[in-house]
Amino acid sequence: MNSTIDNIDKGQENVTFEKGESLSLLAWYRFKKNKLAVASSVFIGLLILVAIFADWVAPSHYAAEDFMSSYLKPGKDFLLGTDFLGRDLLSRIIYGARVSLSVAVIGTLTSFIVGVSYGIVSGYFGGKIDNLMMRIVDILYAVPTILFVILIMVYFRAGKSEEFTGFKALMYNLDASMGGMLFIFIGIGLTAWLPLARITRGETLAVKEREYIEAAVSQGIGRRRILFKRILPNIMGPLIIYASVEIPTMILYEAFLSFIGLGVNPPTPSWGGMIAEGIQGIRSYPHLILFPSLAMTLTVLASNFIGDGLRDALDPKLKD
């Protein structure tokens, strides 16, 4: 036998190897150059820290009421003023960040995992499997999400909670223990992964045809390894770009549900809920609506900038 592999020891030992620059590293260089995206990342990073350590950072608890000082304008004692129950607005905004960010993070993460696994399987196996899986996606797309979420919320939350039994009680308690976020997650879970599944499928179909995948097949490498080690890393770029663009949508989605009163349970604060509360006094106490709106706008804006930065970094073809 001839051999590549016998007497492998021939190779010299003391060599200094040149360092390679991976595509991810190059993407990171490009991202770093985008000042706005870097500043936005710092902002979101701080926001996350603030949300996690809200108990220490916030001046008071979000539900601490003080009837003597309701509707205060921003001032020395209360930096951003107080609401109609005399609760510190700054503290409520800080705690509100928890809701917005956890919806953004958990929503994106779950939809990412579900959508990507679904799409990659559909795209890789193709044929009848693909056809069936994509028709299911089409059907789910047709469900009017908001209406559906409103319906289940009305169903599970209406009535006297003490009288609930079985599944309804379980769902009610679960929702209550999550501060009313369960149904928001269900709503997001139902639809947010769908576009990701489609994109993943499309990217998989494209990458599957690449010659380096054919080369892997012709080297006798098994399916699972090809799927996860060869295809997945090559489609991550566009998927990350898409997921990052989805984040602001999710924040706004939660705000919308809270605004119409179907979000988290009071007194848990959420930016959307605070805007809804503030709207009654919009003329006399504009700060009640101004500050939560500002918090939300900045967060959404920052996530958009990060999304743009990621797109330019991961897909250089679009720019230079």
Add this chain to the structure above:
Amino acid sequence: MSVLLKVNKIKTYFPIRRGLLQRVIGHVKAVDGVDFHLNELETLGIVGESGCGKSTVGKTVLHLIPPTEGEVIFEGDNLEELNEKEMQQKRMHMQMIFQDPYMSLNPRLTVREIITDAPVYHGLIDRKDTRKLAMKLMDFVGLSSRQLNRFPHEFSGGQRQRICIARALSLNPKMIICDEAVSALDVSIQAQILNLFRDLQQEFKLSYLFISHDMGVIRFISDRVAVMYLGRIVELAEKKELFTNPLHPYTKALLSAIPLPDPEQKKKRQPLQGEVPSPTRNYPGCPFAERCPMVIEECSTTVPQLTELGNNHQVSCIRV
């Protein structure tokens, strides 16, 4: 000399589907009854214009695309009858090198991973030996082994093709199918790679199925040559015989169409009229009939068969 690969009457058809129900309305007959064998240590050149099915022949031999009809026998085993595990084992002995070294290397892997992933996967070497194997193979193909941790995008076209060759060699193959393996390279680099292919053939006891549209390349590398037109072999002979005594009118036209690097010989050729017709049509007679300068009435009704004319020279034409 013993036969390594035997291809019996393979046909590879791609269905054309239309409409909502994806009904099959016809076939692209990429390969339409091809017969040949490849001896050990031999190079068989397959030459033809785009769309003649030469690349599909390569992929069908590897069962990257299974044949619609006919059989591929490699090392005495009919590939059709192997199960997935056996096929993976078999594939180690038949490797492929593609035209585009940019597309055929996974951009996310380092050279070391590209070269050694498959041997590790198949258990030919231990994970801790990957560096030595990679260094050794890089040495063989003329790359600096110091560049082992670099990524494909950090190399030039010729160097990438060398990486592809190292990857193919890593599994101790018996046969390498080269699909336009030097076509994308600059002239000065092409010569280097062609010489490398020759050297490696001796060193590693390889057989090549060398697919190319370039007559010069084919003449340099091959022992025997098959000329394809519209999914069929129209002529097959020893290299010298084919180039000095071409019999099929298509082979003649192909040879006379090549622009020669000799300005004194300007304008002696008679280019073939018309273009290659669609491979979706059914031909009651010879597929070359409508462009053939030697056509007679019988050509449109009789399908010519590849016939041996002695001297190992096979031609598929009723006029010779």
Add this chain to the structure above:
Amino acid sequence: MKQDNQKDNLLVDIRDLNVAFFLRQGVARALANLNLQIKRGETLGLVGESGCGKSVTSLAIMQLIPEPGKIMSGEIHFNGEDLMKKNRKQMRKVRANSISMIFQDPTSALNPVLTIGDQLTDTMIVHQKMGRKAAREKAEFHLNEVGISNPGRQLKQYPHELSGGMKQRVMIAMALSSEPDLLIADEPTTALDVTIQAQILDLMLDLQQKYNTAILMITHDLGVIAEVTDRVAVMYAGKIVEQTDVKTLFKEALHPYTNGLMKAIPSAVADLADHEKLYTIPGNVPTLLELPHGCYFQKRCHLVSEECRSRHPEFTERSAGHLVRCFHV
């Protein structure tokens, strides 16, 4: 250039042209002090490997150097006018009327959502102020001229309905419809099959005769060069290393790079002796970012000496019209 009538005969005169690309990794000098002349009605071949600057030269003539590239200095005279001094609008007029270009890939050069007819008549209507009907007739005439037998039908078709060879014919018809003085053909047959390539090359030569158009033929294929050009310039790393008429080039090329290129091509008409190897030029095509001091070819050259490493060889005339950039030949 001593006599006046020779000067009139000059269509393109490029003087000391420098083009650089500003990349993340550094500055790439794509063209360094390039001098090139094209006479009326002649075919000049520009040969070289990828990255040698042959395509950049054509884009510089068109004043279409893409970002992040820039023409740093030099003059490009076309019909006696300096193209560098023209503004956008004037340049557009030159491109519409006097210089045409055809590319390697006709598929991406044609707009997929417009019919062949629309694309052919568009420039005529806009730049030559023709009526729709007259433009159509002219388009049919030109399609007929490039060997398309049923131009009326072809005009209504979309690019994807045509084969590669047909698309290239359409591109040529489009390029010649303005009866330009200069046709730049950038690897026009590289993507085509040999039998189709032969047809297209013949067609280009026929039309050149008819319109007396000068052709700048950019290719890496020495066979194509031998077949269609009158004079040839060989480029390496942004410089012309050898320039002469085509017969001299193939008979007595002087520069070691030109010689190497010719010997490196595997021949389709002759066999090497058994086990004889192809001649190779060692090393890789250089990247323009890390060019050596002195002659750019030194690292791959078998004639290299101390002098080559210390200074750059001048472009000198060895016999009438035969210029070479090398100390040792």
